[in-house]
Amino acid sequence: MVVPIVLGRGERLWDGLEGIEERFTIEATPSPPGVVHMVMNRRL
Known part of the structure; x- marks a missing residue:
């Protein structure tokens, strides 16, 4: 499982992958x- 991470002001690191x-x-x-x-x- 990959846990969603929120950076700074709420940028979700793992969305859209x-x-x-x-x-x-x-x-x-x-x-x-x-x-x-x-x-x-x-x-490449």
Whole structure:
């Protein structure tokens, strides 16, 4: 699960990311306790 994050005055970081896996490679690395680090690299 990716938790929505609100930045600054309410900019939702994870909205509108449908189809992102077509434009980016995504690597998720779990870390205790329940945190997942996600690295996104733009596809060429």
